[in-house]
Amino acid sequence: MTSSDYAAMAARVLKHKSITERPSALSRDRGIAIVAQAMKESTRAHQRRRLWLGSTLLATAAAAAIVLVALRGQSQGKGANPIATRATAHHECGSPTAGCVAPTNASSTLEATDIGHSEGREIMPGGVIQADAARPTHVEFDSGTRIALGSNTMLGYDEGSTIHRFSLSRGSVHLEVAKLKLGQRFLLNTVDTEVEVRGTVFDVVLVPQSKSCQQRTSVRVSEGVVEVRSAHELRTLRHGEAWQGECVNPPAEAALSAASTGTKALAKLGANEPRQPAFEANLAGADAEHARVDEPVEAARLSDLAKQNDIYARASTERNQGHVAEALSLYSQLMTKFPTSALVESALVQRIRILEKSSHTDAVREAKQYLTRFPKGFARDEFEHFLHTP
Amino acid sequence: MESKTGTQPLRLLRTAPQSDDAKDSALLQSVRAGDALAASAFHDRILPIVTRTASRLLGYRDADYEDVIQQSLIELVVTIDRFLGQCPLDAWTSIVSARVVYRHLRRRKIERRLFALQGLESIENTARVSSNQATMRLAIRRIESILATIDQKKAWTFVLHDVHGYSLAEIAKITGGSLAAVQSRLVRARKELHSRIGEAQDLVPLLQELVAEEGLS
16 A cells, blocks of 8 residues: 555545536626726726836836936036136136136136036136236135135136146236145146145246246245245245245247146145145155154155156146046056055046046056055945946 | 629628637727727626636625725736737636735735635535545645645635646745646645645545545546
């Protein structure tokens, strides 16, 4: 006897009994009404499902569009600290009597609506702020930093992330720089000078070329203490003092281009720290503030810092002019030659931003490197989002 | 009668009868389209199967008999889009109805019973009148008590398959399990039932007597 014989017998006994089939007490009309009602409800349910599906698709598409627009705006504004301009006169750019803000040809990420000179309007990095004759323009940062452009001045807003970088190519500016936080930098380039500041009030004037002298830079400090370093001298300027670059006989053709390149002299403006020992101390960060170095070592480091700034400025100029390969090469050069430089992070960030548009694979690789090396870097959110976006 | 062209006109004598499948297909299409006129035809078509299934699995004396029939009708209409015509409409109707009964019994926690054993009263209406109705009734009661001690899913699988003739695939649809699980449950249920009946010494001769008398072997 197999293991299921008794079960089979039980099943046969159960199966053998006939089941009484009593017709349902449900009347035919009632049954038909139930079926008809169910059909109606089913049809409505289908319609609701279709409507819900359509609404969901529409909502999803709208949400995706909003997210895309937001992300696009975020990526454009990432690392950029928009500034609000306040012009003394409200005229269109090109007016002979008004200050205005105009984009450079390299400011491809700018949109027309982001550029203006009306009060409350924002400009983005890549723009050029112009002040026409007799109409000085005031620029304000959210942080409280103020820049007053003298008449007939052209000031480029090159970079607006952790590093604020401007280039003065014409005229004069009066700056009141608010105390910067750790890691923030504020730089102003002229044709022959790079000025880095950490909270003071000073004036930088680009003295035009004359018959006897080439174009040169003049610095006047209103508050704080400034150390000015040029190729030939190192001077400390206290409030009320001024410094002017050496007069060099002009060449046949004056080079006015590339305001941010050719940095041969550096000026350091101490932020409420009258006796700060060395210019590079601030450039190298907080650690360097406590550094006490001998004069030869200090000179060597200064030389390195000047080179770093020079390479970075050249790379930024190339990038702004659309020379991608040159910019990538210079940023890479900076990272290779000065791996401990404070500018390495910025250089890497700029490389990734350029590569995002040209080589996705390389951008992904370098973005991963960035996140590994600078887990709390200022561009962390930007690149995390980039890596998670298919 | 010859036409002017000399050809015989064709005369329609009778049409070929429409097959049941074709009728069902047209009926289902109308129901899917929401044709109100199809409601009565659909009701008349499926109600006997629903009633039969509910009677077999639940028993007509059950308090929820009418409710289950109504639920089955509604379920059949609502799920009609899922019927792809891979089996006859009768089979599909039976499966859906059985599923409704199954769910209903599972929800009914206080009075959970095996649906195969609902109709003890029907023994009195046995088609082939047993020479010993008391023996039959006693045997069925004993089997019922044994099945009640087995895991309910296994017991349901056994009853649905071995008593009511549903296929494993159909049981999987009714109970919502996988085919492999159903098969496993069936094998285990048979083994367990065999073992339990073997342990009940008085039931074995009873079953043997019934099988011999009724010619069930």
